[in-house]
Amino acid sequence: MAQLISLGSLKAPTSAAKMRASLAKSGCASSSCGSSDGPADMSPEMWERVKDHPCYSEEAHHYFARMHVAVAPACNIQCNYCNRKYDCANESRPGVVSERLDPDQAVKKVIAVANEVPQLSVLGIAGPGDACYDWRKTKETFERVSKEIPDLKLCLSTNGLALPDYVDEIADMAIDHVTITINAIDPEIGAKIYPWVFYDHRRWTGVEASRILLERQMLGLEMLVARDILVKVNSVMIPGINDAHLIEVNKAVKEKGAFLHNIMPLISDPAHGTHFGLTGQRGPTPMEVKALQDKVEGGTKLMRHCRQCRADAVGILGEDRGQEFTMDQLPETVSYDPARREEYRSVVATVRGEHAATKEAAKADLAEVRDAPVLLVAVATRGGGRINLHFGHAQEFQVFEVSPGGVTFVGHRKVEQYCHGGHGEERAFDGIVETLQGVSTVLCAKIGEAPKDRLEKVGIKASDAHAFDWIEAGIAAWYAAEYGTQPAMLTA
Ligand SMILES: C[S@@+](CC[C@H](N)C(=O)[O-])C[C@H]1O[C@@H](n2cnc3c(N)ncnc32)[C@H](O)[C@@H]1O
Numbered sequence: 001m002a003q004l005i006s007l008g009s010l011k012a013p014t015s016a017a018k019m020r021a022s023l024a025k026s027g028c029a030s031s032s033c034g035s036s037d038g039p040a041d042m043s044p045e046m047w048e049r050v051k052d053h054p055c056y057s058e059e060a061h062h063y064f065a066r067m068h069v070a071v072a073p074a075c076n077i078q079c080n081y082c083n084r085k086y087d088c089a090n091e092s093r094p095g096v097v098s099e100r101l102d103p104d105q106a107v108k109k110v111i112a113v114a115n116e117v118p119q120l121s122v123l124g125i126a127g128p129g130d131a132c133y134d135w136r137k138t139k140e141t142f143e144r145v146s147k148e149i150p151d152l153k154l155c156l157s158t159n160g161l162a163l164p165d166y167v168d169e170i171a172d173m174a175i176d177h178v179t180i181t182i183n184a185i186d187p188e189i190g191a192k193i194y195p196w197v198f199y200d201h202r203r204w205t206g207v208e209a210s211r212i213l214l215e216r217q218m219l220g221l222e223m224l225v226a227r228d229i230l231v232k233v234n235s236v237m238i239p240g241i242n243d244a245h246l247i248e249v250n251k252a253v254k255e256k257g258a259f260l261h262n263i264m265p266l267i268s269d270p271a272h273g274t275h276f277g278l279t280g281q282r283g284p285t286p287m288e289v290k291a292l293q294d295k296v297e298g299g300t301k302l303m304r305h306c307r308q309c310r311a312d313a314v315g316i317l318g319e320d321r322g323q324e325f326t327m328d329q330l331p332e333t334v335s336y337d338p339a340r341r342e343e344y345r346s347v348v349a350t351v352r353g354e355h356a357a358t359k360e361a362a363k364a365d366l367a368e369v370r371d372a373p374v375l376l377v378a379v380a381t382r383g384g385g386r387i388n389l390h391f392g393h394a395q396e397f398q399v400f401e402v403s404p405g406g407v408t409f410v411g412h413r414k415v416e417q418y419c420h421g422g423h424g425e426e427r428a429f430d431g432i433v434e435t436l437q438g439v440s441t442v443l444c445a446k447i448g449e450a451p452k453d454r455l456e457k458v459g460i461k462a463s464d465a466h467a468f469d470w471i472e473a474g475i476a477a478w479y480a481a482e483y484g485t486q487p488a489m490l491t492a
C-alpha cells in the first residue's frame with residue numbers, strides 16, 4: 001500500500017528533508033524507482049518545457065506552484081463578465097486582487113515567496129487588467145525578477161489586443177508561455193461579449209470592436225507560434241452565447257498552433273456588478289462544461305485542471321497562500337536563497353518516477369477488466385497526487401473518468417467545505433450533492449458514517465479504503481475491486 005508522502009502537506013513551509021525521509025519510509029528514496037519521460041502524446045523536448053508548469057501540465061500541477069503578481073491593473077477592452085473593482089480576500093476568481101503592486105514591490109514579493117514556497121516554478125502576470133496593455137510594468141517586473149531568479153518560468157495572460165506589438169520583446173525576454181483569452185472567432189458572437197475595445201487611440205463598439213479584437217488575437221497567436229512560444233488559449237464558456245461556438249474556436253486555435261485550450265465556465269453573480277451578473281446570465285454546470293470538453297477532445301490539447309485563479313494567487317493550483325504574502329507582512333529587505341527550491345526539485349524527480357510507474361501499473365490492471373462501465377469518481381486531495389484529504393475538509397474535488405481503458409482526469413469541482421465546526425453543514429451538503437452531479441463514487445482519506453450514509457441515499461458511494469494511495473492507482477484498485485475479477489495490484 002502506498003504511503004503518505006509529505007508533498008501533499010503544502011500549507012506549512014515544506015521541508016525537502018522531511019519529504020526525503022517520508023520517501024525512504026515508503027521504500028522509494030532512490031531515483032531507481034523509475035522516471036517519467038512525459039505523456040505518450042508529447043515529445044521529450046516538449047515535456048521538458050512544460051513539466052514544471054502547473055498550468056501547462058496536469059501532472060505538474062500536483063507538484064509545482066505558481067504565483068501571480070498584480071502589476072497590470074489597466075485594461076484596453078471591456079468584457080461583459082469582468083469587474084476588477086470588486087475585491088474580496090476570500091474569493092478566488094480571475095481579476096480579483098487584495099493589493100496592486102509596482103514592479104519594486106513585485107520583485108520583493110517574488111523573492112519572499114520563492115524563499116518560503118519551494119514548489120514555486122512559475123511567475124505569471126494575469127492582470128488584474130491586461131499584461132500587454134500595461135506592458136511597461138509587466139516588462140520591468142519580468143526583467144528584474146529574471147536577474148534575481150533566472151530559473152523561474154515566466155508567463156503572461158492577455159486579451160490579445162495589444163499582443164502583436166510586444167511579441168518580439170516577449171521572445172527576447174524568454175517568456176515561454178503566453179495565454180490569450182479568445183471567446184469567439186465570429187465578431188457577431190464577440191459583440192455579445194465585448195461592449196467596447198480601445199484601439200489605435202479611440203474607442204470602438206459593436207461588431208467592429210469585436211472584429212478588431214479577434215483579428216489582433218489571431219495575429220498575436222500566429223506570431224507567438226512562429227517564434228516557438230507556447231500558447232494557451234482561454235475561452236470562457238457562456239451558455240446560450242458562445243457555448244456551441246467554442247467547438248469552432250477550438251478548431252481555429254488548433255489550426256493556428258495553440259498548445260492548449262482551456263475552456264472554463266463563466267463565473268456570474270449579480271453581486272460582482274458585471275453586465276452578465278446583472279442581466280442574470282448564468283454560468284454552465286460542471287456537467288455542461290465536461291460535455292463540451294468531451295466534444296472538442298481530439299482538437300487541440302485541453303486543459304481541464306484550471307482553477308480560474310486570482311490575479312495575485314500564490315501556491316499550488318487550488319490553494320491560495322496569497323494572504324500570507326501581503327506587502328505589510330514582508331521583511332524590510334529580502335535576498336533570494338535557492339537552496340530549498342533546488343532540494344525540492346530533486347525530491348520531486350524521484351517521486352514523479354514512482355507516480356508514473358504506478359500509473360502505468362494501474363492502467364495495465366484496468367486493461368484486464370472487461371465489460372465494465374465508464375464512471376466518474378471524485379477524489380479529495382490536498383496535493384502531491386494522493387487521495388489524502390478528509391471528505392469534510394474538501395473545498396474542491398478532482399474528478400476522474402474511469403473505464404477499462406484507463407483513468408483520466410476530467411476536471412475539478414469547487415464546493416463549500418462540509419465540516420464547518422458549526423452551522424451550515426446542511427447547506428454545504430446540498431451544494432456538494434448538486435456539484436457532484438454525474439459522479440458515482442467519492443474517494444477520500446476519511447469520511448464519517450453520517451455523510452457517507454447521506455451520500456449513499458442520493459446514489460453516491462463514498463469510500464476511504466484507498467486513503468493515501470496515488471490517485472490513479474487508488475481509483476484503479478477501487479474500480480477493479482468493484483467491477484473486475486481481481487483487485488488491482490498496487491506497487492509503491
Ligand atoms: C482577469 S483576466 C486577466 C488577463 C487578461 N486581461 C485576459 O482577459 O485574458 C484572466 C482570465 O480570467 C477570465 N475571467 C475574467 N472574469 C471572468 C469570469 N467572470 N468568469 C470566467 N472567467 C473570467 C478572463 O477571460 C481571462 O481568461
Ligand code: SF4
Pocket residue numbers: 075076077078079082083095127128129130158159
Ligand atoms: S480583458 Fe481581462 S481584464 Fe480586461 S475586461 Fe476582459 S477579463 Fe477583464
